[in-house]
Amino acid sequence: MKKCIIEHGLGKTIVLLVCVLGVLVCVSSCDSDRVNAGGTGKLRLSLSADTTSLKKGINNSTKAATSDEFEKFLTTADYKIRIVQESDTVQSYDRFDEMPSEIELKEGAYTMIAYKGNNLPSAFENPYFEGSTDFTVKADMSTPIDVTCTLGNARVTVDYTDDFKKAYEEYATLLKTSFTSEKLEIVKEEQRPAYLQVDKDGTELNVSIRLKKVGGNETKEYPVPATIVLERRQNVRLIFKTDGTSNGIGVDILLDDKLEKETFWPEIPDFM
Structure with a gap:
């Protein structure tokens, strides 16, 4: 009696395993067909x-x-x-x-x-x-x-007018964007173009200038009030100058050779 029960149990187990294997093969075949469906x-x-x-x-x-x-x-x-x-x-x-x-x-x-x-x-x-x-x-x-x-990035160069050079003996332009961890410094007499990474929708450029007047002992840094929205493929030229009245300094911003902005900020009369 015991032997008969064991054989019957094994028979059911074998049948069940065959069914499970059949289902797995079917599922695998269906998945393979689905993967290979796209040519x-x-x-x-x-x-x-x-x-x-x-x-x-x-x-x-x-x-x-x-x-x-x-x-x-x-x-x-x-x-x-x-x-x-x-x-x-x-x-x-x-x-x-x-x-x-x-x-x-x-x-x-x-x-x-x-x-x-x-x-x-x-x-x-x-x-x-x-x-x-x-x-x-x-x-x-x-x-x-x-x-x-x-x-794919933006090209930036900096110039200074003759009257600016007469007023300041030391100067440097500093560039900062959301991509830069530190400001890129363009020192006096630097002629190499700077290239800045730009997002596909544009990236804001913050500019500041560090100055030391002729005969002075103190160097100060001043931010340019206006930000510049850089675009890829853009050629940017910054031209720093005095405002002609000894009340401050200014900068011409040329984008692809076209004057886009002329910015003056008079917060430096004490420094002049």
Whole structure:
């Protein structure tokens, strides 16, 4: 009697295991079919670079880039490539010229990013070029996309008028944005352009100036009252001057060679 009960129990167990295994195989097969349901397509990338600034050719400015400052960025062979889907990088290449002429991707929506240089918060002589575009891959189709890379940060230079130089023997301009942990200092006689990281929607630039008048012993720092909203590809030129009445100093703010603001602040008469 005992033996019979054991055999009957084993029989039920074996049947149950077979059913469970059958369900698992079915579920696995269904999942596999679901994963493979989306087909694949192909991507073809055409890459170019544009070295002009936001509103006009940056090379036309008196204080604009020298002819060789952006020259190397016109060569796209060594641009880095990233293909992103929902913030995840699905494909990447260290050089554009090492990228296949066609790439096979699963059906879906992607973003192509091409870039060259280092997008640092602030640094001298550090242009960064970038281009991106959204695209969709469809099954059994070849998708061509064109990406044009442009200056991805903002370029800033500083000048001082002759009357300003006569009034002050020491001076430096200080730049600060939300990306910088410390102020970038552009010292007297500094001619190198400063490059600042800029958000895609623009970034506020705070400017201050540190002064020591001719024959004086004290150095003071004063913030410029107006902030500047930087944009990518922008060429910014700051020209500091006296206000002509010994009541303070001012600054002309040129964006892409166009005078956008003329700011004076008279809080320095005691210092003059």
